[in-house]
Amino acid sequence: MEKDFFQRVYDVAEQIPFGRVTSYGAIAVFLGAARSARMVGWAMNNSSTCGRNIPAHRVVNRKGLLTGKNHFGNTDTMSQLLEAEGITIVDDQIIDFDKLFWDPAMELTR
DNA sequence: ATTGTGACGTTGC
């Protein structure tokens, strides 16, 4: 089962460059399941089971909001990690999300 | 096999 949908998500998530962020939908589209954006987030929840360190903090929803911060244990963990990447977070929202947005379907294709 | 859920996305009002 080395090609599970979840593994696919983990692989893309690991490829997210430092200081960049992406959206669940972008990953979902890249995986070929644009309507399964929710699965991407769910995969992140299971990212712990993946056995590998997945920078889920770099993955946010389409609005650039840290929707999954609640799943990091502490709601501050995600924002703190993003700030450590040089990203500014205000009210759980990423500033300049448009510039920091990293599209796997585009970056990986180029 | 069926039901329920889920860290989203889109469309409608």
Next chain:
DNA sequence: TGCAACGCCACAA
């Protein structure tokens, strides 16, 4: 322009 509801696919029980 802002908020609400629906839909969607994939996985777990």
